[in-house]
Amino acid sequence: MTFDFDLFVIGGGSGGVRAARIAAAEHGAKVALAEEFRMGGTCVIRGCVPKKLMVFASNFAQSVEDGREYGWDIRQNGFDWSKFRPRLDTELDRLEAAYRRTLHNANVTVFDSRAVLDDAHTVRLADGSVKTAKHILIATGGHPFVFDFPGSELAITSNDIFLLDELPKSILIVGGGYIACEFACILNGLGVQVTQYYRGDQILRGFDDEVRGHISDLISKQGVDLRLNADVAEMQRNEHGVSVTATDGGIHQFGAAMFATGRIPNTLGLGLEDIGVKIGKRGEIQVDEWSQTSVPSIFAVGDVTDRINLTPVAIREGHAFADTVFGGNPTRADHDQVPGAVFTQPEYGYVGMSEEEAQKEHRIEVYATAFRPMRGAFIGRDEKVLFKLIVDADTDRVLGVHIVADGAGELIQLAAIAVKMGATKKDFDRTVAVHPTIAEELVTMRTPVRTA
Template identity: 80%
Template sequence: MDFDFDLFVIGGGSGGVRAARIAASEGGAKVALAEEYRMGGTCVIRGCVPKKLMVYASGFSRTVEDGKAYGWDIRQHGFDWGQFRPHLHAELDRLEAAYRRNAQNAGVTIFDSRAVLDDAHTVRLADGKTVTAKHILVATGGQPFVPDFPGSELAITSNDIFLVDELPKSILIVGGGYIACEFACILNGLGVEVTQFYRGAQILNGFDEEVRGHIGELIMDSGVSLHLGCDVIEMEQQDEGIFVKATNGKNRHYDKVMYATGRKPNSGGLGLEDIGVKLGRKGEIVVDEWSQTSVPSIYAVGDVTDRINLTPVAIREGHAFADTVFGGKKVKADHALVPGAVFTQPEYGYVGMSEEEARKDHEIEVYATAFKPMKDAFAGREDRVLFKLIVDAADRRVLGCHIVAEGAGELIQLAAIAVKMGATKEDFDRTVAVHPTIAEELVTMRKPVR
């Protein structure tokens, strides 16, 4: 059978674009890609990139304050969202154009359209046109989830916060995951009065327990009003703002309410189940180690598969797919020891196991230290950084590394190389410290605390 394309990709995010580019430029495939919104996907348009730019912006309030202790006569006049926002969106436009240009330069045909599946080899575009392909890759990502309750339609999500015309004076952020905590810190740093509700006992569920407690205290110390074991009962739009009725009885009005209570795979309405593609309980596309679905001609990568929902992982999955199907080499995406960062303030960088995970299958030693860094102590701040290594007591391998500090996202990238290579605690110890830095603590912790 003759097909219009060798590969049709649904979704123009990081994973889909990487797969399309590699299949076309290195695999010699005839490739098309459909994107219904904007090229770049969640990361570039409404996730990692705009969020990180807002992280940078929000950090200057603290920098200006600390500058006074270092002898600088700097006066704050408040954050100007109206000045920042156009620069933010100009940068997103530039990146979107780069994504489009790079794909087209590789020979990829782009359809600015929603695409759904008619059968195992046929894609139907929004205008009714059908296109056939030997292989189809679904890379449609995920989307924020807001639970249904009275007044839930009043909530915004992380998708919307970048688009507001002006920053609210007050906001309630509901959720305790990394997105909720990041935006609590960002908006607090930009001068917004921030309240955060989380129904659990501690924020950042699933991460290392000691780290969770440490960051929770830092968030509260920074000025965020964090309420644990608390949830929203109902919301109503009133003249004074959005009235929120809370389970802890602390009912009040907010200018905005942002829900960051999880994300779900963006798999609905694509026709997947109708043609036999198996979906999981949360709507994730079930794939094997080669990213192949239950229908042999259809593959999926990225957040829509709900494996490890990080942009670099989606890129690796997309590249591995292209190498395997079009590059003549069998490549699996490596999901072991994937490092990550939570851009709270300060940041949290991690790789490997938490202490709780490691204790399940290993006899471990825990090396940890918390202290005031020189920079903050000089400025009169009480903030403490945290460094933590989890070590296998038998073979001495470092099973996990956790850093809570300014620049932890940068630090963990380098530490992750050592952990990925199987470095032992003694390898860390043999490394000479760089002084004076906070990172020297990684190689100077001599005695286990547990």
């Protein structure tokens, strides 16, 4: 059978674009890609990149305050969203253009259209035209989920926050995951009065428990009104914004209400189940270690598979797919010891196991220290950073590293190399400290604070 393309990619995010580029430019495949919204996907257009730029913007309030304490004569007149927003839009336009240029240079045919599957080798575009391909890759990502309740249509999500014409004076953020906590810190830093509801006992479920408590305390001290075991029962629009009735019966007024209550894969309406592609309970495409679905010609990478929903992981999965299918080099994406960062203020960087995970499988020693860093201590700030190592007591191997500090995302990238290489606590101990830095704590902790 003759096909129009060797590969048809549905989704122009990081994973899909990487797969298309490698298959075409490095392995000589004839490739097409369809994207119904903007090239770049969640990360570039409505996720990591604009969020990190907002993190940068929100940090300046504390920096200005610190500068004054250090002796600088600095005036602060507040944050001007109307100045920041156009620059943000311009940067996202630049990045989208770069993604398009990458595909063009790789000779990938781009369709700015929604695409659905008719069968295992056939894609139908929004204009009704049909394209065939020997292989199809689904890389459609995910989207924010808002549960249904009276007034739920009034909620905004992380997709919307970058598009606001102006920042509200107050906002309710619902959720306790990393997206909710990041935006609580961002908006608080930009001068918005922030209240955060989370229905559980502690934020950041799934992360290390000691870290969760530490960050919760920091967020509260910085001015976020964090309310645990709290949720929304109803919302109504009024002239001041949104009136929110909490599950405890209390009624509160906010300029806006942002829900960060989870994300689900973008699989609805793609025609996947009709052609035999197995879908999980959350709508995720089920794949094997080669990112292959239950239909041999169809593969999936990135958040749509709901494995590890991080941009670098999607990129690795897309690259591995292209090398395997078109490069003659069978490659599995490595999902072990994947580092990550939560961009709260301060940041949380992590790699490997949490204390709770490790003690289920290993006899462990825990090395941890919390202290006021020099920069803040000098001017009387009482916020503490946290450094934590989880060590296998039998092999001495470092199982996990957790850092809560300014720049933790940068620090953990380097620590992750050591952990990935199988470094032991003795390897950390024999590494000379860089002084004076906060990072020297990684190599100067000598006595475990507890064992389990």
